[in-house]
Amino acid sequence: MAPIFNYDNLSSEEADDLVEQFNNDGCTATKEASGDKWKVVADCPDEEASGGDVE
Amino acid sequence: MRSSRKIVSGAVLLAAISVSGCVNHNDVLLFGTKTNFGVEISATPDNGGIPEFIVGYKRREAVFMPLVVNGNDSKLIKSNTTEKLSDIKYTGSTTGTDRDAYSVFASFGADVTGGSDGNSVGLAQFFATGIAAQRLGGNPNVGKALSVQPPDSEALEQLNKLTELTLNKDDSSVKLQAYLASDDANKKKLEAEMKKSGLATGPGRITNLINAKEFADFRKKIATNLGL
Numbered sequence: 001m002a003p004i005f006n007y008d009n010l011s012s013e014e015a016d017d018l019v020e021q022f023n024n025d026g027c028t029a030t031k032e033a034s035g036d037k038w039k040v041v042a043d044c045p046d047e048e049a050s051g052g053d054v055e
Numbered sequence: 056m057r058s059s060r061k062i063v064s065g066a067v068l069l070a071a072i073s074v075s076g077c078v079n080h081n082d083v084l085l086f087g088t089k090t091n092f093g094v095e096i097s098a099t100p101d102n103g104g105i106p107e108f109i110v111g112y113k114r115r116e117a118v119f120m121p122l123v124v125n126g127n128d129s130k131l132i133k134s135n136t137t138e139k140l141s142d143i144k145y146t147g148s149t150t151g152t153d154r155d156a157y158s159v160f161a162s163f164g165a166d167v168t169g170g171s172d173g174n175s176v177g178l179a180q181f182f183a184t185g186i187a188a189q190r191l192g193g194n195p196n197v198g199k200a201l202s203v204q205p206p207d208s209e210a211l212e213q214l215n216k217l218t219e220l221t222l223n224k225d226d227s228s229v230k231l232q233a234y235l236a237s238d239d240a241n242k243k244k245l246e247a248e249m250k251k252s253g254l255a256t257g258p259g260r261i262t263n264l265i266n267a268k269e270f271a272d273f274r275k276k277i278a279t280n281l282g283l
Contacts, residue, residue: 003218003259004218005218005220005259005262005263006218006219006220007220007221007222007266007267008219009221009222010222014222018222018262018266021262021265021266022259022262025258025259025260025261025262026257026258026259027258027259027262042259042262044257044258044259044260045257045258046257
């Protein structure tokens, strides 16, 4: 099952940075409000399903 | 190495004879071992001068253990039986009533690690019979020491399954991010280091390594291994 990673209690800048990193890392990440803070939810496909390099 | 090869060959031959027929054998336990170990360190221009560390390890073991006392020159240390020698089997026993065909306790293992912070090779091998085997087998600490999985494998598995993580970047985070940004090829090198440390790889895993508090020790170690 594809893992969904969660980071909570973030500042807006931290969440933006994390979303960018996850998206560059092959995931679909979103920034969501969590009280007066922010959280990032990253849906990352399985390694097998991501079509990685074959060696 | 040559002599050990002969021992191995001889042991295999004797074992084959004892299985195939009723040929008398010597009442001697034979144990043979052969180990090939090689290390190659190179730095090729094609690889940007980055050193490569290759370890090769090959091992063969053979044991011939006589079970039936039927050697030409077999003698009983204490003869208080009317049985024929060929009817008597070597046995192991404890102070109780437990008996087995032969008490044997053996381990063949190796532990090889390499990295910029040092390389080490550990070869563990022993072979015991009789009372020594019984005592080793009854010692729980010996069993723990010979565990097939490393002691921290369970913790590593739990770490790889974590999905709720805490952001806590540090100096190693900055170094690894800069390393990734400097060359597209560095992603594969980083993932290779993660695999060597037992960490899962794939989408999102590098981001977690760089950012999560839970991976702080690993990213410090990996940054060091990468020479950062």
